[in-house]
Every structure is written in structure tokens, then in C-alpha cells.
Amino acid sequence: MTNQRTLAVAGASLVIGLIVLGLKGLAWQMTGSVALYSDALESIVNVVTAIVALIAVRLAQKPADAALPYGYHKAEYFSAVIVGVMIIVAAILIVREAYFGLMAPEMPDAPVEGLMISGVATVINLVWAYVLIRYGRKVRSPALEADGKHLLTDVISTVGVLVGLVLVFTTGFAPLDSILAGLVALNILWSGWGVIRDSVGGLMDVAVPPETQKVIREVIAGNAEGAIEAHDIRTRQAGKMTFIDFHLVVPGLMSVEAAHAICDGIEAKLREAVEDVMITIHVEPEEKAKHNGIVVV
Template sequence: MLATKVLAWRVTGSVALFSDALESIVNVMTAIASLTAVSIAQKPADSTLPYGYHKAEYFSAVLVGVLIIVAAALIAREAWEGILNPQLPEAPVLGLAIGGGATVLNFVWARVLIRHGRKALSPALEADGKHLMTDVVSTVGVIAGLVLVYLTGWAVLDSVLAALVALNIIWSGWGVIRESVGGLMDAAVSPEQQTRIRETISSNADGAIEAHDIRTRQAGKMTFIDFHLVVPGAMSVGAAHEICDRIEAKLREAVEEVTITIHVEPEEKAKHSGIVVV
């Protein structure tokens, strides 16, 4: 796709198509970063990183966002020079045909990355896919705008299109960075998933009194859950352990790739503000 977009730019000399090609260079770099991050994230936990390497994907996604914004700055510079010295692009039919073919390939690949990224709970793959989809949108806009350039003869419009591509890329990069920073800051899982977790604990804690101080966080594809489980003071350690095992088993059915920590407390520690066992 990078080679195709570079060819389209070389054929036409269009500043807008140059900006599209420059963004594809970023795509290649971000794909390499995503591949590296996904590989690191698969490593098992060890003594150095006892909670695993899952957050490596968030660092990759932040890098993707930064590279996107750098590309936007370079495109904006080229757009400004084009506005100062506008030139009408050449070979319209061939250039647009090449750009259109690259757009179709980009769209298919972006959908594949987003679908598999969500399925695998991979922030790096999903971020890469979303960036590619932004690339598709901007390329469609460039092609439509170039058609208008050729029809009207307004050469400066080519550079204006490049500037609009830069703004679109900046917005995309900021979105990727914002989502990744949430993961690095140990953001909680979605409200829907929190509800499912609380319901699972409540309906499978027979014998306990309540569960409180429930906390969750997402690190790549791994979900971490910890909470306090209040049991009757006279209950044996073995009986309390059985309740914990039952809850953990059901949570693992409800949430894929999960690490669970349960702190058992006697009934005088009840806060009467958490989950009442049903």
C-alpha cells in the first residue's frame, strides 16, 4: 500500500497524494511497533514483572499516536508550501485509479485488524486498525477533492486537501493516545463488565455475608479483579476457601484472561456498602 501511494504521488505530483503517502510511511512504522508490542505482551510473568508484560501494548499505542501527530506536522508543512506555490496535479485518471486501489486494500486490512484486535483484547492491534481506517477516510476525501481540483482547475485546493488530511490525522492520533493513557493509568473495565462481575460475585458467594472494595483494571488483554469477601467469624478456613474457589471459577467463565485476588475477612469487618450476597 505504501508503494502504491508513493506511485500515485509520483505520477500526479499532488501535494494531497503526497500527504497520503507520508501517512502510509507512518503506517509501516506503527505496524512494526504493534508487532513488537504484541510479541512482548505474550511473554509470561516472571520475577521482574510478576504481573506480566501486558502493558507493552499500551506503550505501542502511545507511540502510534505520537507518530501520527508527527506525520500530521510534516503534511501541514507541505500543505503550506503548496498553498504558497500552487500547481495543478498531472495524470488525473491514472493517479486517482492507483489511489482508489490502495484505499480498497486499506479498508479491508483495517477491518481485519480492528476485528481481531477486539477479539484478542489487543490495544495495539485495534489502535493500528483504527489508524488505518482514518487513513481510508482521509484518502477517500483526497480522491474526491482531487476530482474537484481537476474539474475546476483550482490548483490551491490540492494543498487545502492536504491540510485537511493533517487535521484529520491529528484528531486520530489524539484519540489513540487518550485511550492508551487510560490503560497505563490502570483504568477500570467498562461499566457493563463491572456489572457482570458484581452480579457473578453476588450470585456465587453462598455462605458469605458481603463483598466490598471491588476494584478492576485492564492491562492489555488481561483483566485484574480484587475485592474483600466477608464471611461468618466462626467459618473454617477450608469453608471460606471453597467459597473463594467457587467465585473464581464463575468469574473465569464470565471474563476471559483474568487474574483474581480475594481477601477474606470476618463478619466484624463488614462495611454494609458493597455487594450483599443473594
């Protein structure tokens, strides 16, 4: 059910992106504003990234197989990197248009109608950005969360453009339109860098957050009765999946059955404490104890 809902959200993001693109394109056509053109150009990126996110979410849901025995979860990180690259490409195109606009500044047309249409598109984006970020964090989907963050950046850019265009029309200073487009480009570049930075961390097998690591260590320490210690605890995040592996030291004379029962107990409690987790435990005899890991209580 969660997988189907996630796909539905990703699909809805594409539909909404097309609607917003149509509205912003109309606002640009009505006004001829370079700033609104830059805003519409960013919406094209939104549509492309929504398509990429939909493909990545679908691929990430594929079960593990012989080719990828740990699953396809990292597909979403590749999607987020592509989103970041597309954002940067959009920013470069906007800078180009801003430059030409500064060389030959012109006052935009139909200010009220264009601003109203762009405002409606901005409200749609704001609501949907909130939905994507909240849902993406809930299901731990890097692709959806990255899409939501980009939309939020789009909202901030558009609000700045709308305020600036009001100043353009009230002051009659035409070059301000192109200056606004350049500021939009800078904001987009910063957003793209943030998306790429976060995604590369996932591709590099970044560890889970410190608070989650603390929970993991507490669960192991409190549910390994009969063992001696746990050491070399490692974690990594891949999409919504959390991977945990560690060495569990048990008395040398303990039977395989008893050691296996301890591992089963730890795994059961870890699954209760951490969602979507894959656990690997390597059992070792007491002479392998390092005396620097978790002492079992």
C-alpha cells in the same frame, strides 16, 4: 493458537502497510500532487506503527516473571501511544508540505492513473482496517485495534483527497490540492489524539466497562453462599487481561478450608464470565463487614 494468530495478524499488517505505501508512493510520483504526497506520508506512519504493534504484541505475550509479576500486557498501551505520536508527527509534516504548496501551487499530472492507483490502495486499507479492528476487539489487543483505527482514518482521508483531486482537475483550481493536504493533516491530528487518549486510560489502570462491572458483581453475589458480603471491589484492564480484587467477609468461626472453597467457587464462575482474568480475594472476619458492599444471596 490465539497468540500465534495474533502475531500473524500483526505481521500481515506490516506486509500490507508496505504494499499500500508502495502504491501511494507511485501515485504521488506520477501526479506530483501535494495531497497524494500527504497521503503517502501517512502510509509511512502506517508502516512504522505496524512495526511497533508487532513488537508490542510479541512482548505482551511474554509470561509474567520476577521483574514483572503481573505480566507484560501493558506493552500494547505503550505501542498505541507511540502510534498516536507518530500520527501527530505525520500531520505536522503534511502541514509543512501544504504550506509550501499554497505558496507555489501547481496542477498535478497524470490524474486518472494516479487516482486509480490510490483508489486500489484505499480499498486494501479499508478491508484490512476492518480485519484489524474486529480481531483486535475480539482478542482485546489495544495495539491491533489502534492500528486498525488509524488505517480507517487513513481511508477516510484518502477518499477526501480523491474526491478533492477530481475537483482540482475539473475546476483547474491548483491551490485546492494543498488545501486538501491541510484538511488531511487536521483529520490525522484528531485520530492521533483519540489513540493517545484511549491508551493513556489503559496505562492509568482504568476500570472495566460498566456492563462488565455489573456482570462481576452479579457473579460474586450469586456464587458466594456461606459468606456475608463482598466489598472494596476493584477492577482494571491491562491489554487483554482483566484484574479483579475484592474483600470477602465470612463468619468468624468459619474454617480456612471452607472460606477457601467459597473463594474457589467464585473464581471459577468469574473465569467463565470474564475472559483472561486474574482474581485476588482477601478474606476477612465478620467484624470487618462494612455493610455497603455486595450482600451475598
